[in-house]
Amino acid sequence: MTKFKELLQNSFSLAGLAEEHAHGLSEIAQPMSLKSGAVLFKAGDPGNGCYAIIEGNMKVSVVSLDGSEQLLAVLAQGTLVGEIALLDGSERSATVTALKPSKLAFISKAAFYRYADENPAIYRHMLSIVATRLRRSNDALAARSFLPLNGRVAQTLLQLSETFGKKVDSHKILVHYKISQAEIANMAGGARENVSRVLNVWKREGVISRLSGYYCLEKPEVLRAAAEL
Numbered sequence: 001m002t003k004f005k006e007l008l009q010n011s012f013s014l015a016g017l018a019e020e021h022a023h024g025l026s027e028i029a030q031p032m033s034l035k036s037g038a039v040l041f042k043a044g045d046p047g048n049g050c051y052a053i054i055e056g057n058m059k060v061s062v063v064s065l066d067g068s069e070q071l072l073a074v075l076a077q078g079t080l081v082g083e084i085a086l087l088d089g090s091e092r093s094a095t096v097t098a099l100k101p102s103k104l105a106f107i108s109k110a111a112f113y114r115y116a117d118e119n120p121a122i123y124r125h126m127l128s129i130v131a132t133r134l135r136r137s138n139d140a141l142a143a144r145s146f147l148p149l150n151g152r153v154a155q156t157l158l159q160l161s162e163t164f165g166k167k168v169d170s171h172k173i174l175v176h177y178k179i180s181q182a183e184i185a186n187m188a189g190g191a192r193e194n195v196s197r198v199l200n201v202w203k204r205e206g207v208i209s210r211l212s213g214y215y216c217l218e219k220p221e222v223l224r225a226a227a228e229l
Contacts, residue, residue, distance in 0.1 A: 017125050025122075028115055029105035034098040040081070045092045047085025049108040053077050056102025057177065060094050071186040073136075074099070074177065076163050083126055084133070086112060144189050146229055150198045152188040154226035157208070159187075161217055173217040 017025075029052065034040060040051065043062060053075060060073040060081070072094060075081055085092050086109055116122040136159070143155050157175065164177040185195040202208045207223065209216045217223060 016128070018121065021119055021122055021125070024115055024119065025107060026105075028111040029107045032104050032106050034102045034104065036098055036100050036102075038098045040096040040098065040104070041092050042095045043092050047082065047088075047090060047092055047109065049106055049112065050080060050082040050086045052105040052107075053079045053081065054103040054105055056104075057099040058096050058102060059099050060096050062094050069186070071183055072140075073187075074160065074163065074179070074183075076177070079163075080129055083129055087126060087130065142229055143227070147227070149188065149190045149194055151226050151228075152190065153184060153195055153198045154223040156184055156188045157215065157217060158220070158223055158227055160215075161220070165217075168216065171220065173220055174211065175215045175217065178213045179215070 031054075032051075034056070040058065055077055057077075058075045058079075058081060059071060060075060061069050061071050063069050075096075081096055082092070084090075112122075116126075139155070143152050147155065160175045160177060160179065161173045164175050165173045166176050168174050181196050181199065182192050184199070185192040188195060199208065202222075203210070205222075207217075207219045209218055
């Protein structure tokens with residue numbers, strides 16, 4: 001339990017929360033585990049609290065009535081999930097599923113509000129997190145509306161690099177998460193065959209490479225230019 005609290009406190013601290021508040025939230029959080037493929041919550045479920053990812057990866061998606069899934073994001077260790085429904089009191093807006101065995105910390109709605117009411121800085125921090133998510137959603141919506149497919153694929157790779165990126169040298173970025181072409185196509189809103197052609201062109205041009213199943217952004221500046229509106 002002590003190790004869990006230390007990991008949680010470190011995750012909150014790395015996310016920019018003051019150490020004292022990171023410690024406070026770690027004290028009211030409850031540990032939980034999920035097997036690979038297990039659903040954390042579904043769209044429409046009540047927003048009874050939020051979760052911090054301590055270990056593992058989660059995917060955020062929405063599912064249509066006919067069963068088609070749209071992948072919205074992949075979340076890594078140190079990410080907060082479920083904060084929107086916690087703050088606005090509405091139902092969950094998407095489904096979150098474990099991509100690998102994962103460890104999380106659950107903070108109930110009641111416990112969160114008791115602590116945040118006594119420490120208003122928590123609300124400012126949460127608003128900052130929500131604002132960042134909103135900006136990313138707006139960027140994705142604008143990309144779907146105005147960018148050609150190669151721009152949307154570039155934006156997807158850059159977003160993945162923000163979450164899983166590790167600098168290889170002064171400019172190269174390794175996306176330390178094994179994502180399939182089908183998943184990239186889903187996130188970018190294109191057919192897998194078309195996305196595959198875009199990726200193959202960039203490989204030939206040295207813009208990206210594939211290392212042991214991981215994508216490496218060899219020339220991220222080229223992708224940033226392609227992703228500009």
